[in-house]
Structures are given as structure tokens and as C-alpha cells.
Amino acid sequence: MTSLSSSEAFSLAKKYLVGGVNSPVRAYSFVGGTPPFIAKAKGAYIYDIDAHKYIDYVNSWGACIVGHSHPEVVKAVSEQASQGLSYGAPTLLEVKLAQKIAQEVPSMEQMRFVCSGTEATMSAIRVARAYTGHHHILKFHGHYHGHSDALLTASGSGVITQGLPGSAGVPPASVASTLVIPFNCPASLEKVFAEHGKHLACVICELVVGNSGFILPQQDFLDTLKNLVKRYKVLVIADEVMSGFRVGMGGAQKEYDIQPDMTVLGKVIGGGLPIGAYGGRAQIMSLVAPQGDVYQAGTLAGNPLAMASGLATMNILSQEGAFEQLHTRTTQLCKGLLECAQRHGIDLVSANLGGMFGFAFSAKTIKNISTLNALDHNIFKTFFHCMLRLGIYLPPSPYEACFISLAHSQEDVEHTLAQADKAMAELKDSLKP
Ligand SMILES: *Cc1c(COP(=O)(O)O)cnc(C)c1O
Secondary structure: OOOOOHHHHHHHHHHHOHHHOOOHHHHOOOOOOOOOOEEEEEEOEEEEOOOOEEEEOOOOOOOOOOOEOOHHHHHHHHHHHOOOOOOOOOOHHHHHHHHHHHHHOOOOOEEEEEOOHHHHHHHHHHHHHHHHOOOEEEEEOOOOOOOOHHHOOOOOHHHHHOOOOOOOOOOHHHHOOEEEEOOOOHHHHHHHHHHHHHHEEEEEEOOOEOOOOOEOOOHHHHHHHHHHHHHHOOEEEEEOOOOEOOOEOOHHHHHOOOOOOEEEEEHHHHEOEOOEEEEEOHHHHOOEOOOOOEOOOOOOOOOHHHHHHHHHHHHHHOOOOHHHHHHHHHHHHHHHHHHHHHHOOOOOEEEEEOOEEEEEOOOOOOOOHHHHHOOOHHHHHHHHHHHHHOOEEOOOOOOOOEEOOOOOOHHHHHHHHHHHHHHHHHHHHHHOO
């Protein structure tokens, strides 16, 4: 088994695992080719079973923000493992993590831990519907909120990467109360609120978008949203599964001064172990069982290993200068990529915030998923494969954001840019008519 190559491993995988993977984007169906099978990861680097080393800009889709296998995180998890893997009973660890999160994200007065972002968004919507007594929810085209039925329409991430409008197996009734409008479009917001505002339970939104490429919110959009939800008394659910503790310590809501009624977290707060959390104003969260009558439970929720990993990760992230370092590196990367594209006469835009960034082979800024859909993705595919061959591990889809960790050094960034220069030179050759 150990001497298999990635392509042999993928053939074997396809026999037993659907599509050879446990999450669609991992299969490389968009970019083509065979995904590297991973043997290990340490710091900023990830290694495949073919003995290639890559600088990792996926970082488990953002979760591993302090770098892979950080000694303090490994220590916390192993110490906890020796004390038991799961009890199905309260622990002090989960209280400590909740306390830490509430301190950094004050809109989350009370919260509940679950095992994935999907569960967290699904549960938050259930609470919002119970609280308001309304059933309709509003989401934005290309935003991904996990794979629960009501949210699997006009979704981002793997759904759009696979070119699907939604998902088979979702009954029309499940999405009948889900309204979808374009992101960063104040006029669409005005229109949908005028028609449906009175019976909307909530607006769920990736304030900083990481699932239709990387997109920052425009101020006029945020201002309109703030005014409308106030006027119509509609709850705002900030889906910060990706942006929470990733774009800044207090998430996108702090960066953009938004006070959501509820917030959903995942990824970083588990430091690489399965986790999700939803929370909000105590008055709203008091509806959740056992205090209230909105039912939601989990055998492994608040799992001690995930709590230990999350706490250790948070402690490292809280150190002075952590987010400044992340932001400096992503700024340097984005600036470098732009300069590189310019040198080669290639259209490119990029954006970054904290430890998250994105780029697109586009002449126009990416405002929402429509801008992205209009691009020729063959350019991305060629660039992606050049970079992979040159030892740079990027997300295998233009619909995903990129991530760095505290382990990424300035040298790693410089090396990445040098490789990008070679890749763009190749790209230019391949673009010649
Ligand atoms: C990853 C993600 C989810 C889903 O989380 P899972 O843990 O994969 O279920 C939901 N919302 C956003 C914004 C995400 O990035």
C-alpha cells in the first residue's frame, strides 16, 4: 500500500469512495488530472505520497491557520487524547473555547458547538425561523452555507465548481422558501425586501466571500443591508465559517462594523479538527433546547479533541502581531501576483484580508459570482497545473479562496512569486493564437 503513487491511489480510491474522495472539490474534476494524495504536512508545507513538497495555500480550506502540526496544538490534542477522546458530557474545555469566542466576537453572547459548518448554518436558520415566526430566508448567489437542503440552491464552492444549479435529491419544497439574489447589488436587496421583507426570517451571508472566489463586500451594499434589516426586523446570520478568525480576530463583522443577530463559525475555531458553532444574542439563543423548544443535538458536539485543538489555535492566534503578519504576507502575495501578471501582459485582479486572499484572470474587479462565471477558466486551469508542478499547492478551482498560515515566511511568499512568474510565462506562451 505505502508504495502506491497518487494516480494509483486515486484509481484504488475510486473503487471504494464515490469519485475517489470525501468532498467533491478534492477530486480535481474542474482542473483535470489526478489529485496528489497527501502523506503529511508540517508548517507551511504539504507533502504527497510521491515525495513532492508543496507550499500549501489551501491549509485544509483555511482551518489550519497557525501552520500544520504546530507543536502547541499537537501537544494539546495528544494530552487530551490520553485523557479520553469523547465523553458525551460537559467539559470545562468547551466552556473555555466558548468564552474565548464570545470575547472576540461579542455578537455571540451564547453559542452551541456542533461538528461541522453545515450543521451550524442549518441550525442557525431553524432558530431564526422559530424566533421570527417566518419561513422565508434570503441568501446570495454563489455563497456557500454547507449542504443542508434549504441552502443548496445557487450555491458556491463545489456546487458551482461542478457546474450544478443546486443539487438533485432536494425536494422543491425545501428550497421554496429560499430567495436568492446577487451579492454586492443594493438594487436587488431593495427589490427583494419590498416584495418579501415582511415575511423574511433572516438573511444569511458570507460577509467576506470565500466560496465564489474571494470577494470583499462593497460599502453601499452593506449600508443598504443594514438599513433594510432594521426597517423590516429581519435577522442577519453572518456565515463566518470561513472568515471567522481568518480575516481578523473578530471576523468580517468586526472588519466591516456589522452587528449580526447570529453568527456561524467553523474551520479555524477547530484548528483542523471537525467543528462548527452557531451563536448570537442570548435572547435568540435561549430558544435552543434544553432552554427552549428548538431542537438540536450532537453525540460528538463539543468533542474534547476539537476543543483542545481550537483553544490551542486561538491562543497562538491571539499573540501580538499575528494578524498583522498574515495580512502583510497576503498583501505581498497579491501585489506580487499583480506585478507578475502585468510583466507578462496578462489580465489579473486580486484581493486579500488577513490570512485570506484570492486572484482571478480578469480585467475587472470581481463583484460577485457573475463576474467570475463570465471568465475563460482555461487560463486558471493552465496556471493551476503549472503552479502545482512548480511546488505551489493552490485550491483546484477559481471558485475558492486561498489561505496562508502563520508558518508561511516571507521567503515562502518570495519563492511562490518566483514560481508564479515562471507559470505566467508558460501561460503567455499557451495563450498565443
Ligand atoms: C466551509 C463552509 C461551510 C460548511 O462547513 P463544513 O464544515 O464544510 O460543513 C459553511 N459556510 C461557509 C462560508 C464555509 O466556508
